[in-house]
Amino acid sequence: MTDVLPLKVRELTVRFAGLTALDAIGFTVAPGTVHAVIGPNGAGKSTCFNVLSGVYRATEGSVHLGDQELTGLPPHRIAGLGVARIFQNLALPPRTTVADSLLLGRHRLTRSGFLAAGLRLPSAVREEREHRERVREIAEFVGIADQLDTPTGALPYGQQKLAELARALCMEPRVLLLDEPVAGMTADERRRTAAVIAGVRDSLGISIVLVEHDMGVVMRLADEVTVLDFGRRIAGGSPDRVQNDPAVIQAYLGAPADDDTEGEATA
């Protein structure tokens, strides 16, 4: 694995035709930690992810990985610098086997050129064997090694999501951006996926930025949480600290935390 560097977001602002989706937000993802970005619907979480991965351009502010500025780079350059993203919706080609899908994830690490691979030169054959071995290791790590020859579309939903995680790991990333990784999963799949994510941090030392609505998963997994509401950062810190923060409770419930409404009293 390559060095893991801090991911620094500073004064990040994104405006869409009069609407400020992100308003000068900042946070730092410490190397080898899980940093959750949470907030009610429309808070700006996806916008933040889209800037981190290069899909959206920041109106103002910056994103750095170590000393390298990511702001304004296209998605493939950001991915090339070791920031891998997993989308909320399934993105693997359904008829391709898990093994070949994961191999595709290693594309940017492939040294042999197109011609060498096409001519089956010994160097290219050796390289492909090494990549396939690494694919197997990663599949074992994620717990899908017995599915390597299965088309991804034939896997249960939870395993398809794990295959996507495995494909992102195949890029040997420094930072993983996980967009609602447990959405749509059964309780069992959620537990298993959360355990794999914790393993990615603890065993591989990769930093993870997590957008997730499942608060149980966020509170169990995150080392630090940034809370957004209407594009602003309203709180940040350890999971314990943010879940007791009155501004966070108010943002989620839409009413002041200590506001004993009559509705509750008569319920």
Ligand SMILES: Nc1ncnc2c1ncn2[C@@H]1O[C@H](COP(=O)(O)OP(=O)(O)OP(=O)(O)O)[C@@H](O)[C@H]1O
């Ligand atoms: N491409 C866009 N063009 C215009 N407005 C946008 C665009 N993308 C997001 N927005 C707006 O920016 C605000 C933040 O949206 P965003 O999707 O980032 O929130 P979110 O926290 O991810 O919400 P959810 O939890 O519902 O996914 C919203 O008001 C949304 O309508």
